[in-house]
Amino acid sequence: MPDKKSFWRENGWKIAYFGGGVLFIGLSRFVLPFWPRFIILAGWAIGLAFLFARTMSRKD
Numbered sequence: 001m002p003d004k005k006s007f008w009r010e011n012g013w014k015i016a017y018f019g020g021g022v023l024f025i026g027l028s029r030f031v032l033p034f035w036p037r038f039i040i041l042a043g044w045a046i047g048l049a050f051l052f053a054r055t056m057s058r059k060d
Helices: 004-028 034-057
Strands: none
Touching: 004 034
8 A cells, every 4th residue: 555645645636626626516506607607517527537537547
Protein backbone atom coordinates (compact mmCIF):
# COMPACT_ATOMS: atom_id res chain seq x y z
CA MET A 1 0.00 0.00 0.00
CA PRO A 2 1.40 3.42 -0.92
CA ASP A 3 2.11 5.91 1.82
CA LYS A 4 -0.55 8.47 2.72
CA LYS A 5 1.33 11.47 1.38
CA SER A 6 1.60 10.08 -2.15
CA PHE A 7 -2.07 9.02 -2.11
CA TRP A 8 -3.25 12.55 -1.29
CA ARG A 9 -0.78 14.14 -3.71
CA GLU A 10 -2.03 11.94 -6.54
CA ASN A 11 -5.76 11.91 -5.77
CA GLY A 12 -6.41 15.14 -3.89
CA TRP A 13 -7.59 17.11 -6.91
CA LYS A 14 -9.94 14.27 -7.93
CA ILE A 15 -11.54 14.26 -4.49
CA ALA A 16 -11.79 18.06 -4.54
CA TYR A 17 -13.41 17.96 -8.01
CA PHE A 18 -16.02 15.49 -6.80
CA GLY A 19 -16.64 17.34 -3.53
CA GLY A 20 -16.92 20.69 -5.29
CA GLY A 21 -19.57 19.30 -7.61
CA VAL A 22 -21.54 17.83 -4.73
CA LEU A 23 -21.42 21.17 -2.89
CA PHE A 24 -22.46 22.97 -6.07
CA ILE A 25 -25.47 20.66 -6.44
CA GLY A 26 -26.64 21.42 -2.94
CA LEU A 27 -25.98 25.16 -2.86
CA SER A 28 -26.68 26.28 -6.43
CA ARG A 29 -30.40 25.62 -6.21
CA PHE A 30 -30.73 28.71 -4.02
CA VAL A 31 -28.92 31.14 -6.32
CA LEU A 32 -29.09 29.90 -9.93
CA PRO A 33 -32.05 29.18 -12.18
CA PHE A 34 -32.42 25.70 -13.65
CA TRP A 35 -30.85 26.02 -17.11
CA PRO A 36 -27.45 27.54 -16.20
CA ARG A 37 -27.20 25.09 -13.32
CA PHE A 38 -28.11 22.20 -15.63
CA ILE A 39 -25.38 23.11 -18.14
CA ILE A 40 -22.73 23.44 -15.41
CA LEU A 41 -23.72 20.14 -13.80
CA ALA A 42 -23.80 18.37 -17.17
CA GLY A 43 -20.22 19.52 -17.79
CA TRP A 44 -19.25 18.37 -14.29
CA ALA A 45 -20.79 14.94 -14.89
CA ILE A 46 -19.00 14.54 -18.22
CA GLY A 47 -15.72 15.53 -16.60
CA LEU A 48 -16.35 13.06 -13.80
CA ALA A 49 -17.03 10.29 -16.33
CA PHE A 50 -13.76 11.02 -18.17
CA LEU A 51 -11.90 11.13 -14.87
CA PHE A 52 -13.37 7.78 -13.84
CA ALA A 53 -12.57 6.17 -17.20
CA ARG A 54 -8.99 7.46 -17.10
CA THR A 55 -8.51 6.26 -13.54
CA MET A 56 -9.89 2.80 -14.29
CA SER A 57 -7.82 2.34 -17.45
CA ARG A 58 -4.55 3.25 -15.74
CA LYS A 59 -2.11 0.38 -15.42
CA ASP A 60 -0.49 0.27 -11.99
